[in-house]
Amino acid sequence: MAFDPPFDSPADTRTSIMRATYDALIEHGYENLTIQRIGDEFPKSKSLIYRHYDGKDDVLVALLEFLLDHLKSQMPQPTTTDAHDCLRNLLDFVLAPDADAERAELTNVMVELRGQSPHNRVFREYFSTNDRTFQRGLVDIVERGIEQGAYRPVDPEPVAEFVLTTMSGATIRQATTEDVTDIAAVRRELDAYVEARLLRAE
């Protein structure tokens, strides 16, 4: 499945600052991020960062918003009216067993930002909105599958909640452990769940 990194060719100043912040996060991690280090990745004057943002926290909120929008734009859109194909495409994308280095970097940054949420109300709100939107998209797929007669008449909300939770768990475990998380196994078992819970017997 095609995946575009969040920064291809930086354009305006704000996007360049986002890119510099992202590169500094990949290089140094959240704990060691400073405006100085963002400035080191930024091709223009560091003072421009302060002209556009009220310091590090403000830059990081803007980056979180930017990356969540980017991720949303990367999610497979329904290219088919078949609900089960849509679900499969989404799982293929999120639970890709062979994610490339650029995608792993993006996942790492998102996991580090998410790890700040217990103490950062603004981040928590962004992740809440993000989870809600994602869950809503899954509910839509399940509802369509029921209408199309492919899925059993289940309550779509808990099913969507469960699928989202499994995908989040797999992504976060993979980014925070070393050669431990078996994404392919999670995918196979999630397929078994979908088959038992959603798919009608032929």
Place this chain on the structure above:
Amino acid sequence: MAFDPPFDSPADTRTSIMRATYDALIEHGYENLTIQRIGDEFPKSKSLIYRHYDGKDDVLVALLEFLLDHLKSQMPQPTTTDAHDCLRNLLDFVLAPDADAERAELTNVMVELRGQSPHNRVFREYFSTNDRTFQRGLVDIVERGIEQGAYRPVDPEPVAEFVLTTMSGATIRQATTEDVTDIAAVRRELDAYVEARLLRAE
């Protein structure tokens, strides 16, 4: 299900330092943690911290080890030979819908520490070992269930991987979102998975 907070009555100096670090993390979050702030929560002289640990990173690794051990000790141990009862007890404990404030604090701290893992090799190794141990425990339960004739003859590894991933996802999503994650729904759907995938038809 009974849950003991990690610190009841601090005893030796090292445990007091762990408690002070834990309290400082709850108060200030990982990002804003300093030895000064650990010292503020520590009833004795701050110099004692340096006598026992080589600075902040060293204290945090010791705390992570301490908390992972504590969590392991809190996990329900097999009190029954019935494998399915063991699995249910474990799910009741991890996916408790009504976790109290002390437990939520511990979860928040663990999620913040886990969020450092993409950039912290030592943390990543601890979480890898922890996940492996937890997954191993789940494999044992599934294997026993198969031996006892209660579970179908499935491959226990991917099932354990999936259950662990779902539990991690639910815990982390709950700590990083606001009134969004429906733990009870995740539990119900996980039960549906277990029923379809593991339990033999009566």
